[in-house]
Amino acid sequence: MQSYITGIGKKIREIRKEKNLYASEIARRAEVSNGLMSRIENGRTIPSLPVLLAIIRSLEVDPGSFFNSVMPNGFFKYAVIKPSEYETIEKEDDVNGFHYELILTKDLKTIGLEVVLLTLEPGCSRNTVETDAFEMKYIISGKCDYEIDGEIIKLEEGDTLFFDGRLPHVPKNPYEKPAKMLVFYLFTE
Known part of the structure; x- marks a missing residue:
């Protein structure tokens, strides 16, 4: 059976917003830090089973219906994704x-894959x-x-960068035009 581990955070955020709750409230109820809650919702970490169950209980939803909502609707031979189907x-x-x-987003046995198109506007910045x-x-x-990890790498059209995401990292666009990149997240068990 294949699971959609990478879709868990998205589903948690969706349910939380439907119930008009703040992430900090769910974190408090589940007895986890606000930082961990944010990383889970943003797909930056995968929660342990006890933490996930605590969050599901905090959302006041049935665990069975939660897991059914993140399971795939079947397998596919290949996927063609049109830009109109991209989800913001x-x-x-x-x-x-x-x-x-x-x-x-797709789990491949022991590897979870998420592919994102990221546009960086000129002058944008955030914390690592x-x-x-x-x-x-x-x-x-x-x-x-x-x-x-404190080192600046200059990238331009056609360049590819691969790294361990556990290192502190952030893209920046100090240039006058937007930058577009295809981002692949590879989650390993």
């Missing part, structure tokens, strides 16, 4: 200039983040600076 997602709250579009995944970035257009 939030990775972090209150971050200006970062536009994420979810292209694909850490992700429980390996990350690969392919620069489609424009250029940007990528900070990884």
